[in-house]
Amino acid sequence: DTGVSQNPRHKITKRGQNVTFRCDPISEHNRLYWYRQTLGQGPEFLTYFQNEAQLEKSRLLSDRFSAERPKGSFSTLEIQRTEQGDSAMYLCASSLAAAALRTDTQYFGPGTRLTVL
Amino acid sequence: KQEVTQIPAALSVPEGENLVLNCSFTDSAIYNLQWFRQDPGKGLTSLLLIQSSQREQTSGRLNASLDKSSGRSTLYIAASQPGDSATYLCAAYSGGSNYKLTFGKGTLLTVNP
Numbered sequence: 732d733t734g735v736s737q738n739p740r741h742k743i744t745k746r747g748q749n750v751t752f753r754c755d756p757i758s759e760h761n762r763l764y765w766y767r768q769t770l771g772q773g774p775e776f777l778t779y780f781q782n783e784a785q786l787e788k789s790r791l792l793s794d795r796f797s798a799e800r801p802k803g804s805f806s807t808l809e810i811q812r813t814e815q816g817d818s819a820m821y822l823c824a825s826s827l828a829a830a831a832l833r834t835d836t837q838y839f840g841p842g843t844r845l846t847v848l
Numbered sequence: 849k850q851e852v853t854q855i856p857a858a859l860s861v862p863e864g865e866n867l868v869l870n871c872s873f874t875d876s877a878i879y880n881l882q883w884f885r886q887d888p889g890k891g892l893t894s895l896l897l898i899q900s901s902q903r904e905q906t907s908g909r910l911n912a913s914l915d916k917s918s919g920r921s922t923l924y925i926a927a928s929q930p931g932d933s934a935t936y937l938c939a940a941y942s943g944g945s946n947y948k949l950t951f952g953k954g955t956l957l958t959v960n961p
Contacts, residue, residue, distance in 0.1 A: 735891075762947060773852070773937050773951030774892070787948070822891060826947075836882065837949065839892040 735840035737823050743846045751809045752843045756825030763806050766822040813847045820844050850875040854952035869923040869955045871938035876916045879941040883912050883923050886935045928959045
């Protein structure tokens with residue numbers, strides 16, 4: 732499979748627990764993005780990596796959220812002390828930045844659905 | 849701040865009908881606009897990307913247009929099929945960002961056999 736993969740696909744946790752999600756981008760892609768999608772809404776941007784550098788974090792990303800992309804390959808998104816409001820689909824996307832184009836097509840993974848009880 | 853609106857929120861059509869989905873955006877200084885498809889409980893599949901210098905893009909039965917001056921994009925689906933049933937999302941790169949997509953809420957399309 733040469734697409735973006737995410738694990739786990741589903742996560743149910745109790746309020747106050749920590750959770751970690753993993754995203755494996757398309758192998759040659761240097762950009763990686765995290766989005767969050769709640770029911771009936773479009774995805775909302777959370778954060779963005781260019782190689783291993785985290786270049787922007789949305790105000791939606793509180794101090795309880797942290798994302799890493801060691802070595803510019805896979806990425807993890809950790810949520811500490813989960814709250815019921817964190818329940819959502821967490822989507823990862825990757826792209827290959829091309830100097831010839833101003834923007835590049837983002838390819839999305841299947842998402843991780845988080846339910847906080 | 850860019851805002852993206854999609855109308856209608858839901859659409860139900862009989863199989864074989866041609867249809868148009870609408871997307872409007874508030875900031876016309878966009879880099880490009882991308883249309884996605886999302887099946888229930890799944891991730892997003894990119895359908896078409898229109899660069900800001902282009903007016904339309906075509907892929908099979910799909911045609912997307914872009915009018916920056918009016919802040920609108922349309923996705924035209926010809927000869928709709930039940931397999932086209934999904935949520936269609938439009939998203940724009942804008943606000944000086946060439947990496948952050950701003951999405952609409954989507955249009956839920958149902959094609960009835």
